[in-house]
Amino acid sequence: MQKQVRFDNKVLPYLLVAPQVLITIIFFIWPASQSVYQSFLVEDPFGLSSEFVWFANFEELFADSTYLDAFGRTLLFSFSTAFLAISMALFLAIMADRVIRGETLYKTFLIWPYAVAPALAGVLWFLMFNPTIGVIGFGLNALGYEWNHYLNGWQAMVLVIVASAWKQISYNFIFFLAGLQSIPKPLIEAAAIDGAGPAHRFKTIIFPLLSPTTFFLLVVNLVYAFFETFPVIHATTQGGPAKATEILVYKVFNDGFIGLDLGGSAAQSVILMIIVSGLTVFQFKYVEKKVTY
């Protein structure tokens, strides 16, 4: 059987891919190359002239302890968000998979949060955790745990992690549920006959069979936490208190648009670009090959 589509017309195939190529060029290649170019420049304070400085911006970044702190913070934030979102989604998917009555209702409600805009998700949790009027914040304070994410940096971090993870749970949930449902039932039954209890079955059969899904979601969630959580942070802590929640994407914005250090900010976004490319390559290489059975 012939797998490749063949065109007799020589121009048609190029016309067909043209829109996608055009979109990629206009919205990705062009701005990306602009920021690469910009990362080699230093502007004067009034924005009237700029000087080509090669890698000076990058050198400065890696010598800057606030940047390295932000890097560490981003790793903590991303892995915590990914871990929380994945583990909660897996737990919910297992529960939803066991539900017999009202199955669709549960699933619909569990998928819904994905339709909430990240900024709204952030505000939602921000209000719930509000130390004076928020349900959770008030509750924690009433229980004797002092909660104030306006002052406590770690608590602010927990807040943005929870808000970011919550939004991503629905997405992960769909994948896990599909993954669980694609595990043939006789496998579970065979394990039961072999004497494995529910926990052991999960550990030795279900979780390994879900590993391609889990790995895929880990990469997707890391990319999400690295790059798409800007609205959550912007709508809630704005990187504060005292930069406690300033992750790399937020620092790009802060340094570039608030601090007006265009060159330094561009250098930061180039580094982010390299990270996301790396993650994508990693995913394609390993999801396809290593994590299969």
Place this chain on the structure above:
Amino acid sequence: MSTVTLKDLKKTYANGFQAIHGIDMEIRDGEFIVIVGPSGCGKSTLLRMIAGLETITDGELMIDDRRVNQVEPGKRDIAMVFQNYALYPHMSVYDNMAYGLKIRKKSTEEIAQQVNRAADILEIGALLDRKPSQLSGGQRQRVAMGRAIVRDPKVFLFDEPLSNLDAKLRVQMRIEIRKLQRALKTTAIYVTHDQVEAMTLADRLIVMNGGLPEQIGSPMELYDRPATTFVAGFIGSPAMNFIPVRVDKKGATFPSGQNLNFSVPSGHENVLLGIRPEDIEITTPDLADLTLKVSVIEPLGADSLIYGSCEGMKEDLVVRVRDKATVQEEETFSVRFNQQKLHYFDPTTNSRLP
């Protein structure tokens, strides 16, 4: 070395559908029992109840002298071979076979010894490092069997294990399963819809229909003395011919109005005469029990099947002859029934008349 006892075993699903209407049976130690029936007859449900994968609504299930109604599948000391083998795809053949032993906390040496022994019996020693995806259908089947025998269980359960194999391999594996069970002397319960498999494997057969056992007995008992028209039609291929016969004061007549040359059980106005295709022979008109007109001839090589129509009958009569058929299509021919091989059934109850 185990017996399995079913006492009025019943299963009703949550939606009210009753799948099993009560089965009584005592399975002896080392016996090979085959449950056979058409799809939807409850045979798989019954097996899954014995395995513990379906709950038992009513009745008692005993393995040896232990009541196991509420016992977890893993604690019943049974092993099951599934239709699609259900091998753990992420584990090597070795790990697949060792899985149950590891759970039972056997020592590494003991596990290795038992897996290797099972692998030797099934001749899969060379495959132990492979993943199931690298195996052919027949090899997967062997691994599934290996996983069952490695634990040395009290009872083997087979759920249509050969239906995913091609015809040639199926015959080969069928013989191997039989040999293996004979050698290990482990009680086995085997579900199939294939009556040839059922006949060749079973010490005793259960023919099921609509959640009820129609008849339990050895293959030849069922073949020679089917208790109902259902069993008569299900066991044997091609199926038994049924001819409605009217009985009045003058004697018994075929639907065509022709008189029967032999006596039928008395006391019934209508009886169903059953005769297997192999018990009918072509004869000369003066010895004929019935005259038929050929509608189709199916040559099978060693035998031929002749489908003959008879006036007053809806369905063709099937006649099995050795070698090639001596008649042509559209011809009429005379047949004689083997008087020792006639079966009579009550057309209202469908049960056998003595």
